[in-house]
Amino acid sequence: MKSYVLVGLGSRSKMFTNLFCSGEFKDSAKLLAICDINLGRIKLKADILSKEFPGLACYEAKDFDRMIKEQNPDCVIVCTTDRTHDEYICxxxxxxxxxITEKPMTIDEKKCQKIINTAKKTGRNVRVTFNYRYSPPRSQVKELLMDGAIGKILSVEFKWMLDTNHGxxxxxxxxxxxxxxxxxxxHKAxxxxxxxxWWLGTVPETVFAKGDRLFYNEKQAERFGLSGHSERCLNCPVKNRCNFYLDMNNFEIMRGLYLDNEKYDGYxxxxxxxxDDIDIEDFMSVTVGYKGGAILNYSLVAFSPWEGYRVVxxxxxxxxxxxxxxxxYINGDGTVQGALKPEGTLIKIYPHFKTPYSVQVKQGEGSHGGGDIVMLNDIFGNPDxxxxxxxxxxxxxxxxILTGIAANKSIQTGQQINVSELVSGLKEPIFPPMPGENEQIPYVSDTGLKGGVVIK
Ligand SMILES: NC(=O)c1ccc[n+]([C@@H]2O[C@H](COP(=O)([O-])OP(=O)(O)OC[C@H]3O[C@@H](n4cnc5c(N)ncnc54)[C@H](O)[C@@H]3O)[C@@H](O)[C@H]2O)c1
Structure with a gap:
């Protein structure tokens, strides 16, 4: 049995508290205490958990060290805002x-170095909750690549679309x-x-990126006829004609988590x-060179009419x-944008000189394409x-995170960035073996092609 404390009680923390409440892992995982900087969210969470955990210990962030001393947990679950992850991990x-930390592990190379140094010094484990790896179709892609369905991977084209709800x-x-x-x-990439x-089983070496805030800016507000908008939705004079109006009063969860608790932290x-004060990009294009020679062409757009991705x-x-x-969905309000008639999820393989075929896609249920629940079992259960x-x-x-940190630097400087120069003392990860470099590929002609090439 492992014991846990949870720090950060916002929207994402629900995945963890639901798990402790479900009793599904009651023989392997036990929640001892919760902690946050916002007194209102501490009270709210304590209230929600009171049935399953009467008298659960609650601490303000300033008392984090006292919580560790008094509760003596095996592990701290970090679910706070990204910039504070390093502090609690260390x-x-x-x-x-x-x-156990939510993604991203942290946000810049200095904080990353601090985590690397502390992990090496203390010998303790840090686990990053990459639920995306566990969603059944993405796991299936990994299986196909590992099985050598397309041989050694030479390049990747990856486009991620966030729609105008989520983005x-x-x-x-x-x-x-x-x-x-x-x-x-x-944060996202x-x-x-x-x-x-993970798919390639290797690490990034060089990064070149371009990015800008093209859509979520004053010019676009003018195009929508929204000049004169307020700093926030609550009191905005143009809210009735704004497609981005968010009425927190209308969503019980959001009102309870955030609106009612503004008085504690002003958030x-x-x-x-x-x-005007936004300083993140909404369109980014990145080229990455990997150890072993593969090249990635990646883009992320945060104002797409549909949500999803294509990877080749x-x-x-x-x-x-x-x-x-x-x-x-808009995190926390429960609405699902399902009206788009989704094309669904497809995996297709186009072998050289052979007939292409579709692969029956494995599907999962629940949040993040079914990835969350598989991951939770891997972390808190007794997995094979x-x-x-x-x-x-x-x-x-x-x-x-180093690819994204390098991309941020490249956007800023216009230069290509070497990933190895960002941090020191970072070993290479261990991945499952991938198809080898020197595999002989036999001649095939099932499409009636008159010739073929043996790749050496
Ligand atoms: N894996 C995923 O797919 C996924 C999905 C959503 C969020 N997340 C991650 O979960 C984390 C939390 O996101 P969220 O959506 O719940 O945000 P949120 O704003 O809803 O909650 C953050 C919480 O952290 C608290 N907090 C802020 N600073 C703190 C500090 N110094 N000490 C203690 N508590 C502090 C806030 O009061 C708030 O309760 C983020 O790192 C986010 O990237 C991951």
Whole structure:
């Protein structure tokens, strides 16, 4: 039985508290205490948990060290805003505990170095919760690549679309400033760059990026006829004709979590998506060179009419294409944008010189494409050994953010950035073996082609 304390009691913490309340892992995981900087959210969470955990210990963030002393947990779950992750991860390790942290592990290279140094010094474990690896179709892509369906992977084309529901929400919240989130290159793309590292089984070496705030700005507000908007939705004079109006009063969960608790920390959850002080990009394009020679061409757009991604792997034996059109929601309000008639999820393989075929896609249920529940079982249950090696430590957590951190620097300087110059003392992660470099590929002619090439 492992014992836990949870720090950070916002929207995402529900995934963890639901788990403790469900009793599903009651023989392997026990919640001892909760902690946050906002007294209102502490009270709210304590109230929600009171049935399953009467008298649960609650602490304000300033009493974090006292909580560790008094509760003596095995592990600290970190679910706070991104910029504060390093602080709790390191304090957990310094006090002899392990840490489980939400993504991104942290937001810049200095904080990343601090985590690397503390992990090495203390020998404690940090686990980063990359739920995206666990969603069944993405795991399936990993299996196909590992099985050599397209041979050795030479290049990747990856385009991620955030729609005007989900994407816009980053421009309302704390994420809108790089000092809090590292921008979408770190906060969001950590998932995507982690997937690529893991799918390819290698690490990034060089990064070149361009990005800008093209849509969530004053010019676009003018195009929509929204000049004269307020700093936030609550009192905005143009809210009745704004497609981005968020009425927190209308959503019980949001009102309870944020609006009712503004008095404690001044945090406004419904700031205008066109606000002047936003300093994150909404369109980014990145080229990454990987150890072993593969090249990634990646883009992220945060103002798309539909949500999802396309990823294509070009290999020595052919091409794998994976499309996923997702439903998304405004975090916390429960609405699902399902009206788009999603094209669904597809995996297709185009072998060289052979007939292309579709692969029956494995589907999951629940949040994040069914990934959350599989991951929780892996963390808190008693899972079998995982041939896909989906669990991620601080080394993989570091590589997942270093691409985005380098991209931020490249956007700023116009230069290509060497990832190895950002941090020191970072070992390479261990991934499952991938198809080899020197595999001989036999001649085939099933499409009636008169010739063929043997790739050496
Ligand atoms: N894996 C995923 O798919 C996924 C999805 C959503 C969020 N997340 C991550 O979860 C984390 C939390 O996101 P969220 O949406 O719940 O945000 P949120 O704003 O709803 O909650 C953050 C909480 O942290 C608290 N907090 C802020 N500073 C603190 C400090 N110094 N000490 C203690 N508590 C502090 C806030 O009061 C708030 O309760 C983020 O890192 C986010 O990236 C991950």
């Amino acid at each position: 304090r957990a390790m310094e006090s002899g505990r392990d840490a 816009a929400d980053y421009f309302r919240r704390w994420h809108r400033n790089k000092v809090n989130s590292g921008g979408l290159m770190v 950590t998932h995507h760059f982690d997937l690529v590292n 406004l959850r419904d700031r205008c998506v066109f606000g 792997f070009n290999g020595t034996k052919g091409r794998l294409e994976h499309l996923c059109q997702e439903s998304s 050994p995982d041939p896909l090696m989906r669990s991620a430590d601080y080394i993989q957590g570091s590589y997942s």
